[in-house]
Amino acid sequence: MPHATLSPAASTILQAASAGVEHAAVENDQDEEREAYEAAVDIEDHLDANEHYLPPTLVVDSNKKAKKDPTLMSKSLKTASADVIVTGTQNEYRRHWKSFVDFCIANINEITSPEDIEALVPNLPQEFPNWVAYWIMDRCDSQSPFTGEAKHPSEARSTYGTAQKMRAAISHKFGREYARGTQPWTENPHKPGQYIGNPSLATTLSQYMISLRRRKVRAGEVVTSARAVDEETMKRLYTFNIKFPQDEAPTAKSRKRKLEEPECWAGYGLRLMLMLLYCVSMLCLLRYDEALRITWDNVTFGKDFSSGAHYVRLDLPFRKTHQNGVTLFAKWWKLSGSPKGGYVFRRKHGSRFSDDPFLRMTAESFLECFRTNLCDIGIDPRPYGTHSFRRGGCQFLALVLRWPYRTICDWGGWSENFDNPGTIFNPNVCFPFTLTFLALLAVRECEAERYDMSSRRTMPKRVLDRTACTSSTELHDTAPIEWMSDCALLAADPALDRGLTVRADERRTRAHPRREQPRTVFDVGLYTSSPSSSSSSPSPYFEHGPGVEMAPSPRAWVARWHGNRAPAAHIHGVPAPARAPVR
Template identity: 25%
Template sequence: MLPNTLAELAALFLKGSVSVLSMRCLGTTHQHIEHHNQLAAAVDLHATRAAVIVPIRMSATSLHLTATISASARCKLAHIDRTLLLMSAEENNVKGADEREVSDEELKLHQEDMDSIQERLEGLMHDHLGEFPVDDESPIAVHAAEIARSHITDGTRKGHQRVIMAYLAYHLKRDPSWDPMAVTGNTPKDIREFILQKCGRSSDGYEGRKYSTAVATRAALTLWYRSIRPDESSIDWHHDRNSGTCRGLPTRSRLVSEFMVGLEKTKAKAGEVSKSARALSREDMHRLHDLCLDPKLTAAEQRKGVVRYAVYLMAFLMMLRIEEALSLEFSSINKIPGERTYFDVRLVTRKSAQTGVPHVWRLWSNDGDPKMCPIRAFIRLSMVYGPEDRTGPLFLKLNQFGAVTSESMTNPVLSRALADDLQALGYADWSLFGTHSFRRGGCQYRIHVMKWSVDMVAAWGGWSQIEAITMFRYFYSPQDNHEFMIEYDNNRKRMKGSRE
């Protein structure tokens, strides 16, 4: 039987019947024990003839009480107090760790948005080129332009060149000894300073540009540092303070990410709304299905469409980042011979993996919505690949004749294909979608269409409690599907529908 009062609890503890762990399970923390007089009263005051006066701290009010207790009881109470203090400190540490994890999750989600924006950078650049003038003919500006052009040679990247040129010229004017080709521990600060100059409040002496200008600037500088350090990782940043060695992209540093998150919040408070990648809906997926598998296409284009739509569907149904979908291998698929209703998918590594246990999905056939059926998608895929036993990447590139190659599809290729597909469908807002739109849309599909509960979606996505930030952002976005909001409170309409 569990003790009902602190007095009973103290008595059991003094007898050795209650461990520190069980005390904690009962919710008895240092902050909760506000009645040390009860605790003292429960102590056997007749354990010894010698009695002493012991001050006992009252934690909740910072008061001190006194109680007459035995020496042995005093030792026991002192042990309780020390234990509870340690438990309190541990709880504070856990709270601090949770806050750090929440902050890390927010930065991770922000970086996902940045990756998505990077995919639709051309349109973003076009919208902001006027904010990076080319009429500066000073020697430093001319020199900066030459440096930018020598490394960004693609003719379609003229907009990026202008942003990069402005960045280089800004720092060279401030410090002629600044090295445009160097990447040091100060490079993230240089990036932050330039973006602040462009997008800080005009009342503080900055240019006051929109948050989207900051996003375009960061994306262009990502291209710049990729071009001058092509062999470095493009997904992280690490600076060794001892050796001074820098690895990865400075635009992905925590300093830059935290600054961008703060800038976005500042702009939002001022009434500016930023746009992350919009979610794809089930109807969007139906249209992509019809486009990719259009019988009017050439045989080669149809074969490419089969592979492309299979990636789209897997990312959507499994709520994957697109790079996770593309990382699937033939060995990731486990189909029991003769089983026609489902197959299992195992993803060995995930960005958000919480344990060493691989995440497994079981995907079932969908006769009610054939366009969303994973079994049908894989049957078509096997028809394209032929009877040959294959290993390695599951989603392979096809050449211009529709022949299967040994190369895996890549994120940039799929991103361009999605943009082309949405434009072919006539989407005027195609630039608002990116490869992260499948993950967002898949999450909303499970909630709104399949009527899953939140805990089901969390388990399916492999999300921890900390990643609830990500889940909520996927459930709800100001850009997504609110055209029927005017009917949300129409109870009469819903009641009528329920009777039908």
């Protein structure tokens, strides 16, 4: 039996990593790895069946039809099946596997050639997952597996994203080529001493990957999940879909035409619906299968007569807090025939959506559309799955909008056990929620400060430019975050259930809790002034003095919780009732 020559230093690191990782975090990590592997296998199965799952990327002009290269279209679409996206990923898997084999040859006793690794299958040794961890440690960790000490600053260290790809290569090798699938790495109960399952799903390796991620975060590295939909991806999807030609045919396409024109898998209407679904899932921190359950009975269009602002009200009784966009909702509602009921996200019918509002899109159909849409903009769809939008939404709120973790947990309805980082984003108790959304256009920097009463510290903030508001029925191409302006992402760092003081121009104003009858409703109002308002005419939703604008952040929102918990203050400048005057 071969044994690693890297012990005991490397083994000590692995043992330390195992000691600091809880079982729940290991299960979540293995679920993510399993989901990513299954997505990759699903795509490869489509390609093997010559279904041409991945179309070539074409340039789309907003004023013209989709541009088609006659030379490309005249060739066999088998070339398109071997698209550079897939080829690049497969080559990356092969490159990482070769790197792992070379590492084992150099550092593992009795492994002198690639054939020695092949000869271990199917009776892999118990230490095999440790070898994978040592290999990742050598490339990505700040500690050396050879000495157990910190590496010299001159030694290169790859990112956590690279470590994820290295692990994915092992998952693919043993899951696909060695037919071990997504079975966990365990000892065979009928044959003690033999191990079955995918070594990439071993508990030891999962614990090490979690420990590596945490240590990289502490070291200052911006760690983002390779399986999350990030802001840049949403921008590219928005730009591509919103400029797609709108002169789509009302009929379904034949199988022959689908093969001849794979880029026309979806028309403008279907793309608009998908874009709304992307944004709702990401901003509301939903799994896409949850977002597909939204009906028009949960959506209300309205106008605030005191400010003239248009809004969309979304009532979701089945899960956590949610928010969504205004303009996309309005455009999709109009395009879909102004339905009075049924599902918001309809079943795909050819390149269009179904005319029957009571037929909703299935999770499988959405996943296929989403992956193909990613290929439209040249992104490998393999890593993305059920939780990609939730992860992307959390990362967007934390890294782009700078929300604190406590606020994200409040917004997502998750637990707040901050002594156990692995359980922060586990689902907690869910209540019925009501949200109200209004459109706005731009933001600007402001020198006002937010004073957090619970932590006694001040921090700079960005506030709403009240002079830049406009109607929700128009496209806003000048906003700093374009894809979010059309979706009206109004976000901030609210301090729920905590007192709040806003200070500007040496004037301090305290927001007071409103005393109302207890009821289990969570109102999130995204407020803005009317298009004709100016800085000299304050919005009715904000109390402010000279030089003070109390909208909290680039996309301002105000939260009110009425329940049996401790009374929560109205957040960021909501005027106090008469019996609790502003001081």
